[in-house]
Amino acid sequence: MFLDTGGGLTILTLIDGLRLGYIGIREDVGFAMKVKHAMHEVTGIARRKECRIPTAILKTKARLIDEYGNSSKEFNIWTGFTLNHENKYRIFGMKNALENFKIRLDPKANMITITEYP
Numbered sequence: 001m002f003l004d005t006g007g008g009l010t011i012l013t014l015i016d017g018l019r020l021g022y023i024g025i026r027e028d029v030g031f032a033m034k035v036k037h038a039m040h041e042v043t044g045i046a047r048r049k050e051c052r053i054p055t056a057i058l059k060t061k062a063r064l065i066d067e068y069g070n071s072s073k074e075f076n077i078w079t080g081f082t083l084n085h086e087n088k089y090r091i092f093g094m095k096n097a098l099e100n101f102k103i104r105l106d107p108k109a110n111m112i113t114i115t116e117y118p
Contacts, residue, residue, distance in 0.1 A: 007091055007093040007094060008078075008093050008094060008095040009042065009057065009078055009079070009080050009091075009093040009095060010062070010077055010078065010079045010080065010091060010092050010093040010095075011042065011055070011079075011080045011082060011087075011089065011090065011091040011093065012079055012080070012081050012082070012090055013081070013082055013087055013088060013089075013090065014081060014082055014083055014084065014085050014087070015085075016081065016090070017056070017081035020060075021034065022034055022035055022056075022058065022060070022081060023056070023081060035058055036058065037056040037057060037058040038056075038057045038058070039054065039055070039056060039057075040054075040055050040057050040080070041053065041054055041055065042055045042080055042082075053082050053083075053084050053087055054082070054083045054084060055080035055081065055082050055083065056080065056081045056083060057078060057079070057080045058078075058079060058081075059076055059077070059078055059079070060076070060077055060078075060079040061074050061075070061076060061077075062074070062075055062076075062077040062079075063075075064101070064114060064116075072100070072101070072116045073100075073116065075096065075099075075100045076096060077093075077095070077096045077097070078093075078095050078096060100116065100117060101114045101115060101116055101117065102114070102115040102116075102117060103115075
């Protein structure tokens, strides 16, 4: 997963949405959202048509888990599930994260430190 300091939204894949139970499969229409959501097209800095990704945006629950298995408390986060099976990237966006965590970036050491607020 990438940390996008300029991105407000966490992006997960269609497969993640299926695995987590937010998206289901219906024979008549293909994929179907199981919860209230808003449809949107997300882009990066290139706003060209071919760079737009159809995305279902909804509020989900999340936890951060480090490489040692330590887990943060559960928090609400806005998440976009891409509805394009070609997207394989996962991005942790900054919306809601800044309210719950102190984030320190050290590009020289290639390190990100995330500390949970009490």
